[in-house]
Amino acid sequence: MDFDQLLQATQVWAGENAWIFQVFIVVFFVLLFNFVQRRVLRKLHDRLKRTRNPWDDAVIQAVQRPLSLMIWVVGISVAAGIAAQKNDASGLFSAIGPLREVAVIACIAWFMVRVIANFQDSVHIGEEGMDHTTVDALSKLARASVVITAALVVLQTLGFSISGVLAFGGVGGIAIGFAAKDLLANFFGGLMIYMDRPFSVGDWIRSPDREIEGTVEKIGWRLTCIRSFQKRPIYVPNSVFATIVVENPSRMSHRRINETIGVRYVDEGKFPEILKDVEKMLRNHEEIDDSQTLMVNFNKFSESSLDFFIYTFTHTTNWVRYHQIKQDVLFRIASIIGSHGAEVAFPTSTIHVPEGIQVGPEVTT
Secondary structure: OOHHHHHHHHHHHHHHOHHHHHHHHHHHHHHHHHHHHHHHHHHHHHHHOOOOOHHHHHHHHHHHHHHHHHHHHHHHHHHHHHHHHHOOOHHHHOOHHHHHHHHHHHHHHHHHHHHHHHHHHHHHHHOOOOOHHHHHHHHHHHHHHHHHHHHHHHHHHOOOOHHHHHHHHHHHHHHHHHHOHHHHHHHHHHHHHHHHOOOOOOOEEEEOOOOEEEEEEEEOOOEEEEEOOOOOEEEEEHHHHHOOOOEOHHHOOOEEEEEEEEEOHHHHHHHHHHHHHHHHHHHHOOOEOOOOOOEEEEEEEOOOOEEEEEEEEEOOOOHHHHHHHHHHHHHHHHHHHHHOOOOEOOOOOOOOOOOOOOOOOOOOO
C-alpha cells in the first residue's frame, strides 16, 4: 500500500468517525467550563464572605453543585445527540431530550431548595429578633411548594396531563384522608401551632392536663419533641395540642415571690413595725417591680407563730436569677426581724400545770 492509498484510507476513516472527535471536544469543553465556573464561584464566594449581607453567600453556596450537575447534563446530552446522528439507535437516543429536560428541571428545583435551606440557616444565625418557629414553617412550606411544582412540571414534560393528575389526586385524596386521618390531624395540628404560635422552639412549656413539661426542641409536621428537665425526650403528636391546655412559662412577664413567715407570739408588740420595714425594703429593692401587686400583711394566728405573707414580683423571669433575688429578699427579712429583737418562730409546745400539782422526781415505795 503506497502513501496515497494510506492517506485516502485515513481520510475515509476520519470521515466515518468524525463524531468521535466531536464527542471528545464536547466532553473537553464541559470539563473546562465546569472547572472555570467552580474557580470563579469559589473566588466570588470568598469575596462575598467579607460583606455583612448573608443572603449573597446563601445564593452562591446553593448554586455551585446544581450548576455543575446541569453543565454535565447538558454536555452529555449534546454528546449523546452527536452519537445518535451517526449511529442507528433511535430507540435508545430518543429519550435523550426528555431526560435532559427532566434533569434540568431537577437541577433548578435542587438549587431553589438549597437556597431556601441556606436562607433559613442565615436567619437562625443572623436575625436574633426573628421568630425561628415561623422561619421553619415558611421554609418547609416553600420547599414543599418547590418539590410539588417541579414534580408537576416533570409530568407535563413527559407528556402526562396535569389536569388528569390533579383530578386523580382529588379522588385519591379522599381515600387517603380516611385511611390516614390521624396523620392528617397531626399535620393540621402542626399547621395550627405554626399559625397560632402558642409556643416556639426553645420555650419551656407544660400541660396541667398531661404529664408534659420541658423545653421545646423541634416542631415537626407530625410530632413535637420536648426535652424534659430529666433530659428525656418527649414526642407529642401535634393533634394532642388541640385538646389540652398548654402553659408557656417562658412568656411570663414577671416571676412571683409568695412566702409565709412566722414570728413568735412573744414578739407581738414588735410585729407592726416589722411589717412596715419589710414592705419598705421590698419597695426599695432594685430587683422588685413595685408597679405590680406588692403586699405585706398579717395573715393568721398559727399554732406557734404570728404569720405574715409577702406577695410581690421580680423584674427578671430568668429561673436562676429569680432564686438569687428570692434568697436575698428572705435574708433581708430575717435581718429585719432580728433588728427588732424578735425571732422567726419555729414549732413549740407549752404545757400549763394546774395549781396544786407538784412536779418533781418520781417517788417509789
